[in-house]
Amino acid sequence: GAGVSQSPSNKVTEKGKDVELRCDPISGHTALYWYRQSLGQGLEFLIYFQGNSAPDKSGLPSDRFSAERTGGSVSTLTIQRTQQEDSAVYLCASSLAGGNNEQFFGPGTRLTVL
């Protein structure tokens, strides 16, 4: 079946502009996660959605970052007033249920802020 999809695959923007990144999880997966991966680094947790529960936003690095998940499926990660340090690969993952640790990742969106 279809895996996690993300769009766009690449995004180049100018400092100060807003960007929106989209994630389409695996059908039937109730849990959705966003991570950030900087060059040569591991995965940094950003935010977690589980069903209709309030999201865990504890990993968002600043108030310029926000995320929504509409209808329990598609999610968008928004970065306002982008800065050069926001340049990274943004990965989305989904899992069957929040308590199941097997997370399946999308291909990521590579964000470059000039």
Add this chain to the structure above:
Amino acid sequence: GQQLNQSPQSMFIQEGEDVSMNCTSSSIFNTWLWYKQDPGEGPVLLIALYKAGELTSNGRLTAQFGITRKDSFLNISASIPSDVGIYFCAGGGSNYKLTFGKGTLLTVNP
């Protein structure tokens, strides 16, 4: 917060050699997962371990969940060029969060 130490940071091996990498933690985990990431792609789940002492194989890959629940290793036997990539370990607790290691970069010389 929980920290994972993954080693080695990088490995350069000849095709056909066996490879071993491991992760250790000061905290106990309930789950150990191993992922592989190719350039420009997201991490792909290789093996999931759910029980202390569990030894699981997936083709040429073998992983073990340490008996103390604070460590795990991944072995790759008879490496081939397509094994090149970054391997990540991840530990799962009683909640949904995974803690990731910083990765092992594997290079296989044909």
